[in-house]
Amino acid sequence: AQTVTQSQPEMSVQEAETVTLSCTYDTSESNYYLFWYKQPPSRQMILVIRQEAYKQQNATENRFSVNFQKAAKSFSLKISDSQLGDTAMYFCAFMLGRDDKIIFGKGTRLHILP
């Protein structure tokens, strides 16, 4: 069975700094999909970034980028020039196929300090 592990329950950084959130996963499959979702205090889940495992190039979305290390089964999220609005719970997630369910990690609570 696939699992997702986020080893940092909580983090705090100063505004404008760069922060990296860690995520590791376990699977024996070679193709799959990985995600980072953000849940701000409103509790609305928002897709931050996604990556297909067969694509070696790391995904980027504006200030958000990932470091996808397939052999190490690692999928970290880097937030550059962090902003107060980035304060949220961040969930790393794994999906085996497009018609499959998503498995979520337990989340990292990120605080951006003014």
Added chain:
Amino acid sequence: DGGITQSPKYLFRKEGQNVTLSCEQNLNHDAMYWYRQDPGQGLRLIYYSQIVNDFQKGDIAEGYSVSREKKESFPLTVTSAQKNPTAFYLCASSNTWTGTDYGYTFGSGTRLTVV
């Protein structure tokens, strides 16, 4: 605009009552999902449905029931058999076909409290 609507936003249940949480989507997505969120637990899958009139149990289905009579709708009933129903419930849908739009779209959630 397309999206997922969950209602109500807040729901209170008395001991022994069944309650139903609504989830409606107009994204033409085939698959729909229900998750439960508790502090420190992440999101745990309750039930999911990949096609109308069919659904599967997730990891914590006991005490819950669902139906999928229409593509757009996937209501969740929390029965009296669910011993600890107080939680935040999230509904999601996904496009299971080709294209770059993979992953879930989420509703805004329902906070259920037992009183």
